[in-house]
Amino acid sequence: MALTEETRTELLEIIKRYPDQARSALNPMLHLTQSVEGYVSPEAIELCAELLELTPAEVSAVATFYTMYKRRPVGKHLIGVCVNPQCGILGGDEIFSSLCSDLGIGNDETTEDGMFSIEKIECQAACTYAPSTTVDWEFMDDMSVDKMRDVVAKLRAGETVESTRGPVIRDFRATERTIAGFDDGLGNAGGNNADAVMLAGLNVAKANGMPDVDGGNK
Amino acid sequence: MPLTPNLTAHWDEPDSYTVAGYERHHGYEALRKALEMDPDDIIGVVKDSGLRGRGGAGFPTGLKWSFVPQGDGKPHYLVVNGDESEPGACKDLPLMLASSQHLIEGMIITSYAIRANHAFLYIRGEVPHVIRRMHEAVRDAYKAGYLGKNILGSGYDLEITVHAGAGAYICGEETALLSSLEGMRGQPRLKPPFPAVAGLYACPTVVNNVETISSVPAILRNGADWYSSFGTEKSKGIKVFSVAGHVNNPGIFEAPLGITMRELLGYAGGIRDGHDLKFFVPGGSSVPLLTEEHLDAELSYEGMEAVGTMLGTATPMVFDETVSVVRAITGWLDFYKHESCGKCTPCREGTWWIDQLLHSLQDGTGKMEDLKQLEDLCAQILGRSFCALGDAAATPYPAAMKFFAGEFEAGTHTSANAQFNPAASIVFPGVTTS
Numbered sequence: 001m002a003l004t005e006e007t008r009t010e011l012l013e014i015i016k017r018y019p020d021q022a023r024s025a026l027n028p029m030l031h032l033t034q035s036v037e038g039y040v041s042p043e044a045i046e047l048c049a050e051l052l053e054l055t056p057a058e059v060s061a062v063a064t065f066y067t068m069y070k071r072r073p074v075g076k077h078l079i080g081v082c083v084n085p086q087c088g089i090l091g092g093d094e095i096f097s098s099l100c101s102d103l104g105i106g107n108d109e110t111t112e113d114g115m116f117s118i119e120k121i122e123c124q125a126a127c128t129y130a131p132s133t134t135v136d137w138e139f140m141d142d143m144s145v146d147k148m149r150d151v152v153a154k155l156r157a158g159e160t161v162e163s164t165r166g167p168v169i170r171d172f173r174a175t176e177r178t179i180a181g182f183d184d185g186l187g188n189a190g191g192n193n194a195d196a197v198m199l200a201g202l203n204v205a206k207a208n209g210m211p212d213v214d215g216g217n218k
Numbered sequence: 219m220p221l222t223p224n225l226t227a228h229w230d231e232p233d234s235y236t237v238a239g240y241e242r243h244h245g246y247e248a249l250r251k252a253l254e255m256d257p258d259d260i261i262g263v264v265k266d267s268g269l270r271g272r273g274g275a276g277f278p279t280g281l282k283w284s285f286v287p288q289g290d291g292k293p294h295y296l297v298v299n300g301d302e303s304e305p306g307a308c309k310d311l312p313l314m315l316a317s318s319q320h321l322i323e324g325m326i327i328t329s330y331a332i333r334a335n336h337a338f339l340y341i342r343g344e345v346p347h348v349i350r351r352m353h354e355a356v357r358d359a360y361k362a363g364y365l366g367k368n369i370l371g372s373g374y375d376l377e378i379t380v381h382a383g384a385g386a387y388i389c390g391e392e393t394a395l396l397s398s399l400e401g402m403r404g405q406p407r408l409k410p411p412f413p414a415v416a417g418l419y420a421c422p423t424v425v426n427n428v429e430t431i432s433s434v435p436a437i438l439r440n441g442a443d444w445y446s447s448f449g450t451e452k453s454k455g456i457k458v459f460s461v462a463g464h465v466n467n468p469g470i471f472e473a474p475l476g477i478t479m480r481e482l483l484g485y486a487g488g489i490r491d492g493h494d495l496k497f498f499v500p501g502g503s504s505v506p507l508l509t510e511e512h513l514d515a516e517l518s519y520e521g522m523e524a525v526g527t528m529l530g531t532a533t534p535m536v537f538d539e540t541v542s543v544v545r546a547i548t549g550w551l552d553f554y555k556h557e558s559c560g561k562c563t564p565c566r567e568g569t570w571w572i573d574q575l576l577h578s579l580q581d582g583t584g585k586m587e588d589l590k591q592l593e594d595l596c597a598q599i600l601g602r603s604f605c606a607l608g609d610a611a612a613t614p615y616p617a618a619m620k621f622f623a624g625e626f627e628a629g630t631h632t633s634a635n636a637q638f639n640p641a642a643s644i645v646f647p648g649v650t651t652s
Contacts, residue, residue: 017379018379020293020336020419021400021401021419023400023401023402024381024399024400024401025401026401027343027381027382027383027384027398027401028381028382030384031343031382031384052401061403062401062402062403065386065403065404065559066343066383066384066385066386066404067384067385067386068343068344068384068385069384069385080344083549083552084305084503084549084550084553085305085503085535085545085546085549085550086305086306086462086463086535088549089537089541089545089546089549089640089643090463090464090643090644090645091644091645091646091649093640094640094641094644094649121344122303122305122387122553122556122557123303123304123305123306123307123387123553124303124344124345125302125303125307125308125310125311125342125345126308126311127305127306127307127308127460127462127463127468127533127535128308128460128461128462128468128469128470129308129468130462130463130468130645131645131646134344136346137344137345137346138346138347139345139347143646144646144647144648145646145648145649146646146648147646163347165315165347166347167346167347167350175346178346178349178350179343179346179349179382180382181349181353181380181381181382183350183353184350186347186350187350187351187353187354187355188354189347190347191232191233192229192231192232192233192234192235192239192315192316193312193315193316193347194229194230194232194234194312194316196467196469197468197469197470198226198229198312198315198316198469198470199229199230199469199470200461200467200468200469200470200471200485200486201221201223201226201459201469201470201471201472201473201485202223202226202227202229202230202472204221204471204485205220205221205222205223206230208220210220210221210222210223211220212223212227213222213223213224213227213448213456214224214227214243214244214436214440
């Protein structure tokens with residue numbers, strides 16, 4: 001799908017969020033173009049440059065700096081596996097290598113049918129859920145080789161898959177639109193997301209009668 | 219030392235992140251109090267509380283705020299750093315998910331104190347659920363009248379903009395974050411001038427971590443003495459610790475600074491059954507690792523310094539005896555190499571050289587002279603870059619050599635995987651060889 005008049009209108013909407021300096025809109029603008037085209041195309045760079053009164057070279061310099069901007073179209077789903085030591089050692093490296101052999105592709109590659117791209121990712125700040133992975137950047141925590149096979153099979157079959165933190169998995173482009181700051185109606189998914197990992201300390205404190213420290217809460 | 223849930227005290231209530239859930243527990247009472255105070259008095263309370271930056275550097279928060287020049291006729295900005303991506307750190311994202319309104323109330327109070335009318339929340343791009351949650355939280359707060367024009371009839375105006383990054387660890391560094399927020403490559407700037415004088419759009423700006431700002435409302439409501447009654451002489455207050463790795467119950471534990479790793483490990487259910495602690499990294503991969511002999515050291519700024527490391531983000535990563543220290547260190551250097559922004563030569567080139575030598579040791583093809591070469595390289599990088607990423611890259615190897623020199627020497631003839639079967643470190647069942 002190519003960039004449309006609607007894309008242009010929405011890019012201008014993003015610019016309005018930054019009344020003091022339009023250029024601040026560039027990062028969310030690039031995310032929005034990725035949500036339309038699945039990558040940052042040369043046309044997207046031209047359009048952002050035009051709207052921000054920058055040169056295409058200036059926009060390119062930004063687009064090539066950040067790892068989330070893709071220079072080639074990404075598959076329907078982008079699977080990320082954290083290989084930073086905490087996750088990698090606890091099983092992420094194994095998940096990544098089995099994913100590569102299952103899908104027949106390597107890092108930063110896309111399956112022939114355009115369904116999946118895979119990427120080694122760096123620390124996702126989900127270390128307490130190691131090994132942590134992502135599908136379309138939604139958290140898929142506490143993963144294993146078997147669980148990942150199951151997720152891939154379900155996505156291939158068009159079945160519903162939910163992130164371990166609640167939101168339903170849509171696709172890479174839909175997520176990019178969320179990141180660009182457009183409401184997707186999923187802001188309350190998963191309640192406050194406080195699972196056993198997040199509640200670990202509070203549960204210990206309550207089970208052992210540790211006192212409530214906030215004077216105002218008594 | 220007992221745990222002291224504060225920011226996490228009501229996480230067992232599923233709506234803890236909403237305005238309604240927060241108001242049930244005195245949410246936004248601090249704001250009402252603050253709006254009747256002189257802004258300088260708020261800065262005074264935060265100074266007196268002893269709160270220090272929770273993003274890793276530990277700079278005194280009230281002092282940072284006091285550096286913002288007043289009456290200068292320029293706009294002032296608050297920029298909250300929600301770019302949590304230090305390997306091991308896993309506390310700001312949970313805080314934004316479950317204590318969203320604590321952060322927003324803290325942002326309003328802080329903005330009022332430094333006389334800012336526009337605040338930004340910069341969240342790393344790779345976490346859409348956190349981004350949408352904070353957009354939702356900001357909408358919720360506008361609806362309740364806590365944001366916008368004439369907040370609670372005080373005459374004070376504040377807009378909050380939630381901004382997403384696009385994948386770059388370096389943007390956790392405050393000046394790189396500002397460059398990124400200005401729509402440029404996220405590269406650090408030389409300091410001085412510090413952001414308090416010339417930050418966002420060259421205007422006075424306070425950049426603070428999510429946990430730091432989230433801590434402000436309770437301090438204002440309960441008083442500086444209340445907050446400083448927790449912690450140690452030099453490390454006041456309560457800290458959100460995340461404990462990850464080879465423990466039985468990894469998770470979030472809120473405790474006073476000064477708690478020991480032995481105590482935290484106990485709360486986290488101990489090292490996974492049938493295994494022993496080999497090493498832990500107390501505050502993100504950028505700080506020197508420690509071993510069993512340091513379990514009773516205080517997790518405080520000064521306590522960690524005393525044992526040759528740093529508190530950092532206070533988010534320990536725990537590794538048991540199955541783990542090759544050479545593999546872990548090499549993995550962290552892969553990370554620093556990947557994330558070096560390329561601006562300063564020692565970091566840009568040095569991370570590649572260190573990583574290359576470490577890989578040969580990991581593969582069992584290293585040479586004895588590589589060990590000395592690595593030591594020299596790290597010494598050459600340390601202190602020679604604009605920001606702390608270069609220093610961080612130069613830290614893991616010398617720290618690991620202090621305790622595990624034998625493993626690096628073995629890398630001259632035997633691979634890390636031959637010494638330590640990687641399958642033994644995996645926490646899910648079904649993998650026997652790797």
